Amino acid sequence: MRVAVLRQGDYLIASIQSDLTDSEVVALRELLLERVGRFRCRGVIVDVAALDVIDSFVARALASIATTARLRGADTVVVGIRPDVAIAMVHFDIDLHPLRAALDLDEGLAALDTLTGGSRDAR
Amino acid sequence: MPDEVRVSIASDADLVPARAEARALATELGFTRTDATLIATAVSEIARNIVVHVGVGEIRMSPMLEDQRRGLRVVAVDEGPGIRDIEQALEHGVTSHRGLGLGLSGARRLMDDFEIRTLTPGGTTIAMTKWRVLDELERLREDRRRDVRTDDGRR
Numbered sequence: 001m002r003v004a005v006l007r008q009g010d011y012l013i014a015s016i017q018s019d020l021t022d023s024e025v026v027a028l029r030e031l032l033l034e035r036v037g038r039f040r041c042r043g044v045i046v047d048v049a050a051l052d053v054i055d056s057f058v059a060r061a062l063a064s065i066a067t068t069a070r071l072r073g074a075d076t077v078v079v080g081i082r083p084d085v086a087i088a089m090v091h092f093d094i095d096l097h098p099l100r101a102a103l104d105l106d107e108g109l110a111a112l113d114t115l116t117g118g119s120r121d122a123r
Numbered sequence: 124m125p126d127e128v129r130v131s132i133a134s135d136a137d138l139v140p141a142r143a144e145a146r147a148l149a150t151e152l153g154f155t156r157t158d159a160t161l162i163a164t165a166v167s168e169i170a171r172n173i174v175v176h177v178g179v180g181e182i183r184m185s186p187m188l189e190d191q192r193r194g195l196r197v198v199a200v201d202e203g204p205g206i207r208d209i210e211q212a213l214e215h216g217v218t219s220h221r222g223l224g225l226g227l228s229g230a231r232r233l234m235d236d237f238e239i240r241t242l243t244p245g246g247t248t249i250a251m252t253k254w255r256v257l258d259e260l261e262r263l264r265e266d267r268r269r270d271v272r273t274d275d276g277r278r
Contacts, residue, residue, distance in 0.1 A: 083157070
């Protein structure tokens with residue numbers, strides 16, 4: 001899969017490297033949910049800066065990652081949504097509220113620190 | 124510029140080249156990056172509609188060159204069972220059994236013109252176009268080119 005998943009402290013960082021197929025997006029959700037449990041993560045960052053299209057399916061999948069990860073005790077922040085992609089996303093009748101977003105990785109990590117009260121590992 | 128770009132759709136993996144071709148043609152036609160993204164997103168939606176509801180089909184994209192404007196026309200063709208209730212398929216928030224009903228209404232909102240023709244059975248053709256008006260400079264160039272052509276005709 002064209003996604004690099006790294007662990008940093010209590011957080012998982014999933015960095016999407018290129019346009020993904022629907023199957024790969026679904027596989028990413030499964031992978032992240034499994035890793036959240038295995039590494040006892042409290043936060044997940046999904047970096048979508050490499051996606052130049054986020055259609056209704058991918059938007060829904062991202063919301064689903066956030067909702068299901070929440071049920072596993074981890075908060076999710078999506079980072080790197082491009083301006084043109086954001087404009088396209090508001091055309092869909094999808095509830096994007098489960099999606100928490102931040103501008104970039106730094107802002108995303110800061111948002112997770114606020115949400116989770118900081119990573120347990122000293123960083 | 125190509126007369127027509129065709130992308131065969133048979134699985135979800137085919138959405139990736141469909142999106143890329145849509146963006147490439149939109150860029151070539153002078154659409155802004157935002158408009159190119161809106162077009163590529165709409166193409167992704169109607170291509171997925173084929174994958175989910177029919178299985179096999181084709182996306183055809185062509186440039187529309189008019190005096191005052193440029194357009195990118197996208198036609199999605201399949202030979203599936205057809206859409207029984209078009210109104211319902213386009214309705215706000217209606218989701219089909221597989222939860223993908225939002226695609227068509229989203230595509231309609233992303234584009235300027237949108238038309239569905241369907242036969243049950245027989246297949247569905249969705250045609251949609253995004254337009255952009257030529258800017259002042261492009262219009263002047265267009266006029267000049269036309270003048271030159273007319274002059275050549277007189278000689």
